[in-house]
Amino acid sequence: MLRNREIQYFLTALCAIALVMTFAAAFVSLAAALITAATAILLIFCFFWFTRWRYRELEKLSGYLRRISGGDYTLDVRDNREGELSILKNEIYKVTLKLSEQGSQLQRDKLRLTDAISDISHQLKTPLTSMMVMVDLLDDSGLPAEKRKEFTNNIRVQLERLDWLISSLLKLSKIDAGTARFKREPVKAETLVRKALESVLIPMDIKEQKLTVQGDPEAAFTGDLHWTAEALINILKNCVEHTPEGGTIAVTYGENALYTEIVVADSGTGIPKEDLPHIFKRFYRGKNASEGSIGIGLAMAHSIVTSQYGTIEVKSSPGQGTEFRIKFYKGIV
Structure with a gap:
């Protein structure tokens, strides 16, 4: 002293x-x-x-x-x-x-990162292993032409799956890191729905599914057309995938004093009650998930919508179809 x-x-x-x-x-x-x-x-x-x-x-x-x-x-x-x-x-x-609190959050983030890396590794390993096996089989000079064509097509499918997975993960990482720039401009709900439907019309036509679109042509919200279309495409793909041939998919949209709402409903197999709380989690595959499902589409849709101060809800029962409701509020709530 x-x-x-x-x-x-x-x-x-x-x-x-x-x-x-x-x-x-x-x-x-x-x-x-x-x-x-x-x-x-x-x-x-x-x-x-x-x-x-x-x-x-x-x-x-x-x-x-x-x-x-x-x-x-x-x-x-x-x-x-x-x-x-x-x-x-x-x-x-x-x-x-x-x-x-920051220390606890960092620990939670570290655990999530570890789980994410493990999930990504698993998702990448499956198609890579499949392609390696098929490449080895293609080396056989005595392989019939039909089989060679089949294996080549399967490799192409797996490469497309990897391309989509990597692209989706990059988009999600941008959203998580806060580097994804969401525009804040007027977006017509009709324009958004029309843009999103372009990616699913062919799969719907193949499965002979019926599409109905109704809504207020003046309904609009403030957001990013490109990113929101990405979210809506993933929801529509999920509906197409889980709706049987000849089924129905309905898209409605409207606007009130509080929010602009877009509703996508299908007549598909529905989602089991125990799966509902988890369908927006990354890499989660429910009981009714298809064989090629990765479990990232709905997670991306949820991240995009909530990053624009919107909400996304789902209602479903086995055998009763599924309904997704997207709301973009007039003000941040």
């Missing part, structure tokens, strides 16, 4: 003042000089004691901070008394809580 130059200067000033006042009091009387000297000594002692106490408190706080830096967030230094040290303790405690 005495190595502190500020305290050295302050004690020097106190001693100088005490000597000057004692000498001045001596001209009055010896008793006045003694009282002045005693008072000065007591004041200096009080200052020394109080400063020593503050140093001990600061030393405790320093030890507390060292333990925090070591990862111990369990200590509580809150102090309800008045004073600058109490304020400092409370502020340190607030920072400790924030650091604890």
Whole structure:
């Protein structure tokens, strides 16, 4: 403590003042000089004691901070008394809580990253293994032309699947990292639906599915046409995939004072009740998932919609079809 130059200067000033006042009091009387000297000594002692106490408190706080830096967030230094040290303790405690929460969040993010890498590795391994086997079979010079054509086509299908998977993962990573730039411009619901349907009309025609589209031509919302179309395409693909031949897919849209709503409903197999809470999770495959399903389309749709301050809900029962409701609110809620 005495190595502190500020305290050295302050004690020097106190001693100088005490000597000057004692000498001045001596001209009055010896008793006045003694009282002045005693008072000065007591004041200096009080200052020394109080400063020593503050140093001990600061030393405790320093030890507390060292333990925090070591990862111990369990200590509580809150102090309800008045004073600058109490304020400092409370502020340190607030920072400790924030650091604890950030540490927990980082740990959760690390676990999610580990799970995501594991899921991605699994998704990539399956088509890669399949292609390696077929490439080995293509090396056989005696392989019939029909089989060679079949294997070549299967490799092409697997490559298209890998291309879609990698593209989807890149889009999701952009959204997660906050680098995806969502435009905030007026989008007509009719234009959005027409753009999204372009990607599923051929698969619907192959399965002879019936399509109905109804809505208010003036319905609109503020968002990004390209990204929102990507979300709606994934929802439509899910409906086409789980609706049998000759089934029906209905798209309706409208607008009210609170939000613009787009509804996609199908007459498909439906989603089991136990799968409903998980269908927007990445790489989740429900009981009715098709063999080639990866479980990333609906997760992407959910991320795109919620990133634009919208909501997406699903209602379904086995054998009763599925209904997706997308809402874009007039204001952020």
